Amino acid sequence: MSNEVLNINQFNRAYFIGVGGIGMSALARYFNFQGWKVGGYDKTKTPLTANLEEEGIDIHYEDFGPSLPELFKNVENTLIIYTPAIPENFGELLHVQYSGYAVIKRAEVLGMITRDSKALGVAGTHGKTTTSTMLAHMLNESELKCNAFLGGISTNFNSNFVSGDSDLTVVEADEFDRSFLQLNPFASIVTSTDADHLDIYGNNDDFLIGFKEYAKRINPAGFLIRHVDVALNHPNEITYALNQEAEFSGSNPRFENGQFLIDLATPKGTWKDIELGLPGLHNAENAIACIALCLELELTQEVIRQGLKSFKGVKRRFEYHVREDDFVYIDDYAHHPTEIKALVSSVRLLYPNQRITGVFQPHLFTRTRDFFDEFAYELSQLDEVILLPIYPAREEPIAGITSEALLSKITTEDKKLMSPTQAVEYLTSSDRIIERSKDRPVLLTIGAGDIDRIVPQLITEFAL
Numbered sequence: 001m002s003n004e005v006l007n008i009n010q011f012n013r014a015y016f017i018g019v020g021g022i023g024m025s026a027l028a029r030y031f032n033f034q035g036w037k038v039g040g041y042d043k044t045k046t047p048l049t050a051n052l053e054e055e056g057i058d059i060h061y062e063d064f065g066p067s068l069p070e071l072f073k074n075v076e077n078t079l080i081i082y083t084p085a086i087p088e089n090f091g092e093l094l095h096v097q098y099s100g101y102a103v104i105k106r107a108e109v110l111g112m113i114t115r116d117s118k119a120l121g122v123a124g125t126h127g128k129t130t131t132s133t134m135l136a137h138m139l140n141e142s143e144l145k146c147n148a149f150l151g152g153i154s155t156n157f158n159s160n161f162v163s164g165d166s167d168l169t170v171v172e173a174d175e176f177d178r179s180f181l182q183l184n185p186f187a188s189i190v191t192s193t194d195a196d197h198l199d200i201y202g203n204n205d206d207f208l209i210g211f212k213e214y215a216k217r218i219n220p221a222g223f224l225i226r227h228v229d230v231a232l233n234h235p236n237e238i239t240y241a242l243n244q245e246a247e248f249s250g251s252n253p254r255f256e257n258g259q260f261l262i263d264l265a266t267p268k269g270t271w272k273d274i275e276l277g278l279p280g281l282h283n284a285e286n287a288i289a290c291i292a293l294c295l296e297l298e299l300t301q302e303v304i305r306q307g308l309k310s311f312k313g314v315k316r317r318f319e320y321h322v323r324e325d326d327f328v329y330i331d332d333y334a335h336h337p338t339e340i341k342a343l344v345s346s347v348r349l350l351y352p353n354q355r356i357t358g359v360f361q362p363h364l365f366t367r368t369r370d371f372f373d374e375f376a377y378e379l380s381q382l383d384e385v386i387l388l389p390i391y392p393a394r395e396e397p398i399a400g401i402t403s404e405a406l407l408s409k410i411t412t413e414d415k416k417l418m419s420p421t422q423a424v425e426y427l428t429s430s431d432r433i434i435e436r437s438k439d440r441p442v443l444l445t446i447g448a449g450d451i452d453r454i455v456p457q458l459i460t461e462f463a464l
Contacts, residue, residue, distance in 0.1 A: 006102055008112050011079040015072040016040030017093055018083035019059055020049040022160055023106050023174065026149045027081060028057055029161035030113065037071050040081075041092055048153070065091035066099075075100045081109050084177045085394055107179030110149060114169050115184060117147065120293065123173035123180055123214055124191030124227075126339050130278070131189055131286040133314045136162050136170040138290055138307030142299050146170050152333070155312035155319075168297075173214065175207075176200065180214045187222040187296070189289045190215070190230050194338050196367070225292045227285070238292050242285040248292045253284050255350055264288060271301065277311040280318050280346035282339075316452060318343070321459050328354070328442045329462060331455050335363040335448035337374035344381050347442055354440045359423055359454075361388040361447035362406065365398040372401070376409035382444075385415040386423050391449025420454045428461035 014031040016024050020042035032038045032055060039058035042049055049059050058069060072078045080096045080103040087093075096103050122132035129151040136148035137156050145164035151172040153160050162170075173180035173188065177200060193211045201207040208231070215232040218224055224234035228246040240248040242262070249265045260279035264271040276287055287308055294304050313319060322329035328351060334343045340360075347356055360379060362368045368375065368390055379385050387403045387410075407417050418426060427443065445451055445458070 006104070006112070008079070008109070011036070011077050011102070013037040013072055013074070013078040014040075014081060015068065015078055015096075016081050017090065017096075018042060018086050019052065019057070020044070020046055021083050021085065021106075022048075022151050022153075023110075023149070023172070024081065024083050025049075025052055026160040027106060027109060027113075028052060029055065029159065030149070030163075032057055033161070033163055039069055039072060063091040066095040068092065068095070078102075079109070080104070081106055087394075105177075105179075105182075107174070107177070107182040110171065110179075111182035111184070114149075114171055117169040118167050119169045119171050119183060119185040120146070121171050121173035121180070121183055121185035121188035121214075121218070122191070123175065123188055123211070124230075125175070125194040125196045126336065126342070127191040127282055127286050128172050128174075128189075129333075130283060130314050130317045131191055131289055132170050132172045134278075134283075134286055134308075134311050135189070135290045135293060137311050138294055138299075138304065139166075139168060139170065139297075140164055141307040141310065142294075142303045144168060144297060144299070150314075152314040152317060154314055156310070175210055175214075178210055181210070181217065183214075184217050184219070185222070186219045187224070187293065188214075188218050189225040189293060190232060191227055191286065191289065192338070193230050193232070194336070195370075196336055223296055225289050225296075227289070238296070240285070240288045240292050242281065242288060248288050250284055250288045253281055253349065255279065260284075260350075262287070264291065266291075266295070271305075274305060275309045277309050278313040278318060279350055280342070281349060282342035282346060283313075283318065318346070321455065322443075322462050326440050327462070329445075329458065330442070331445045331452070333448050334446050335367070337371050337378045340375070340378040340446060341381075343444065343446065344378065347444065351440075351442050354442050355383045356442045356444065357384040357386065357427075358382040358444045358446055359386040359388065359427070359451070361420075361449045361451040362390040362403060363448040364393055365390055365395045365401050368406065369398055369401045372406065372409070376406060376411075379406075380411040382412055383414065385410055385412050386426070387415070387417045388420055388423065388447070388451060389417075391447065391451075393449065420451070424454050424457050424461070427458060 019040035080101045122128045133154045139146040145166035146168040148162035148170040150160040195204040195207045223236040228239040228241040239246040242250040252263045260276045316333045319331045
C-alpha cells in the first residue's frame, strides 16, 4: 500500500514492531487513547511495557512471524508501525511488508498525526527530551494546554504522551535516522548541533546539513528559538544562551537556600531570581529556551515562572534517587561527551566539595569510536570512574573499541572496569557505606543503554 496516499483515518488498529521504545510507546498510548485496538512486539519485558499492558495494549515478546495476533490480521484496517532499530530480517516485519499491510516508520506516523496541529518541535543533539517535557509542562500549567509526544517519561505527567484540549502539539524532533525531516513544525527550539549518529550521517558536515533541512521545514510564519552557537537560519529566529551574549541571556546560576536560581536578560527587560524545579546548568539553558518560546506564545511572566518552578523533570535526566546529607545518588541518560560535561559541571556546582563517583556504560561502538578522546577527557573529571562494557544496541563490535581501551585513556587514578553485577556489589559494600560520613560522596549512573536496570537494585540496597 503506498504511503503517499495513506489516510490515517482509514485504520482503527495499530500494530507496533518495537512497541517498548520510548518514541514508539508514546504513539501506542496516543492510538490507545483514540480508541484504536493497539498491540505489538518487543524484545524484552520492561517496566514501560508492563505499564502499556496495564493500559490495555496487547504485547508479546517473541517473533510471531506470519502468525500475528487475530486482532491484527485484517490488512485493510491495521496500520503497522515499526522502529528502525528492528533488524531488516525480523520475521514479523518481513511478513507485513509482503502481505499488503500499510507499513510505516514511527517518524512518518508522527508527522501525519501532527500535520493538522500547530506543532512545536524541540530538536538538538542534547537536551531535547528535558526541554520538550519542560515546555509541555509549562504549557499545560497555562491556559493554552498542549498535546505532547515526548522522548522520556515525564515525572509530572508520569507518561511520555500528553493529551490536552489544544491545537498545540509538543514534539521531540529526533535527528536519528533523519526522523525529524518527517515533521513540519510551526515553531521549534534547536538546542545544539554537536555531531552524533555518524553511523547514519557519515560526517559532521552531513550531520549539520540534516539540521539545516529541518530548519527549512519550520513554518515561515512561525519562529525558530536557537542556541546562540547553532548555525541555522529562519525568517524569524531568536537566540538564547547561558553565560553568553544572546537575545535571551541567562546568568548567575546559583544554589541558594535549597533553590536553584538564575537571572535572565530578555529583549523587554531583566528577570531576577527565576526558580527552577530541576537543577543543573544544562537545565538552566533549557529553561531559557522554553521561556523564549512561551513568551512568543504570549504567556505571562507569572505563568512562566510558576511552570518552571513546578517542573519535576524526566525519568533518567538528572534524576535524584537519594538526597541525604552524607550521600547523593543521581541517575542520568548522558551518552555523549558534551552531555557528560554538562552533568559533571552541574554536580560540581551543586556539591563543590564532595567526591563524585561515576558509573558509565558507553552506548554504541561507533559513538565510542567517534568520540573516544572526548569521552576519556570528560570522564577524567570524575574522582572515581567505574566503566561497564559497551552497550552494542544494533551494532557489531569494532576492533580495538572496548571499555578496556577507553579505561586506559582515562587519567583519573581511581578507575576500574566492572560488570553491572560487580558494580552493584562494589557500590553497596559495607566499606563504601562506612565511608559516606567522611567523604559525603555523590554517585552518578550515566548512560543510554541498559544501565538503568541496576538503578532499582542500587536504590533497594541504599535504602537498607
